[in-house]
Amino acid sequence: MEIEILDARNSKVITKCNVQSSTTIKDLKSSVYAANKKLNVHRQSFKLEVKGKTLKDSDTIESLNLRNGSKLYVKDLGPQIGWSTVFLCEYAGPLVVYLWVYTRPWLFYGDTSSSAEISQTAHIAAACYTLHYAKRLLETIFVHRFSHATMPMRNLFKNCIYYWGFTAYVAYHVNHPLFTSPSTAQVYASLAAFLLCELGNFSIHINLRNLRPPGTSVRKIPMSDSNPLTALFNFVSCPNYTYEFGAWLSFSIMTQCLPAFLFAAAGMYQMTMWAIGKHKNYKKEFKEYPKQRKAIIPFLL
Structure with a gap:
């Protein structure tokens, strides 16, 4: 016909x-x-x-x-551009921008020769930012398997403006000569939470990668495996987003910096929208999909 x-x-x-x-x-x-x-x-x-x-x-x-x-x-x-290319650009930018601002360049702060030394908290924050985006870059190259080869090219500019711009905003305040660090206990407790969430996020990405054979767009119900950090799949459809938000909330508490809280809130809003959409698609696609799961926040949302 x-x-x-x-x-x-x-x-x-x-x-x-x-x-x-x-x-x-x-x-x-x-x-x-x-x-x-x-x-x-x-x-x-x-x-x-x-x-x-x-x-x-x-x-x-x-x-x-x-x-x-x-x-x-x-x-x-x-016009289209590869998903991996977009990810590499939007994640490499924050790494460069944050570490540049971390050096307190004249363009941002003027002459800082007589200013206070960079605080221990600012050093830890720089290490956390580096860890997060270096992980993202390595995951893009070695872990992620994309169901679609490309995305609209306009997304490259939109995503880079978001990530790079927010990074400059956060880095400016955390590395400012007048930055005041919260208590040592608050910093190190938040650091521990940040590292746990980063490890959890990585564990979920490995789990999702193993669901999809190379070169395919196969979709299966994501389930927890032997890694205890993947047990969050028992409660939410998108635990990678849950851990992502947890990491940035921990970073915000560690630095006690308003721009960091705004970045975490903006990220949570967008990830919630994505999670709700994916949750609905899972339930529609798989009749046997676990009914007790929420989208992103256990028992609530």
């Missing part, structure tokens, strides 16, 4: 495809690319209606109940 592929912007026909019931959206993307070389497979978003929901690559003609003469719409997602 034959179906029409239309441009979602103007409803003009891009191509007509002879398909079988087993033909997938992924197959159709290749057909569209053959008809229009500007639309590589990563720029395409297929929909049943112009403003409808994006279809999965694994959806078939049969599963979508398409018939001879049916229409599908393709939206051009614009």
Whole structure:
């Protein structure tokens, strides 16, 4: 049978495809690319209606109940960039920015030759920031397996502005000559919590990596393993976000710095939105999904 592929912007026909019931959206993307070389497979978003929901690559003609003469719409997602490239840029920036501000450059503080020495807390904070983003970079290279090869290029600029900008804001205050450190007990208790959350976050990322065989987009119900730090899967769908927020909350308490609290709050808001979306998708996709789980905060949210 034959179906029409239309441009979602103007409803003009891009191509007509002879398909079988087993033909997938992924197959159709290749057909569209053959008809229009500007639309590589990563720029395409297929929909049943112009403003409808994006279809999965694994959806078939049969599963979508398409018939001879049916229409599908393709939206051009614009220039794309690899997920790993975006992650490397948005994580390398904070590492460089924070460590640069940590040296108290003239551009930020003027002449600091007669200022107080950098406090022990500021040294610890710099080490924590370095650990976090170095971990992120290494995870991007060696751990993460992305279900999608690319994302819109505009996300590179948006994400970098967010991470780099907040880093400069936090670093300026923590490394300021007038920075006042909280008590030693508060600093070291928060440091311990930060390190535990970082280790927990890493443990969850390793667990999620092991769910997806290399080169596939297989999805399974994430479950805890022999690592006790993955037991948080028994309570929430996205424990990596839970640990991430815990790390930044600990960093904020350790430095007792308002910009750090604002960064933690902004991150928690965004991660909560992501977690709720993923939680809903898990429940919709897997009928046997654990009912006791929440999205990001055990027993609450």
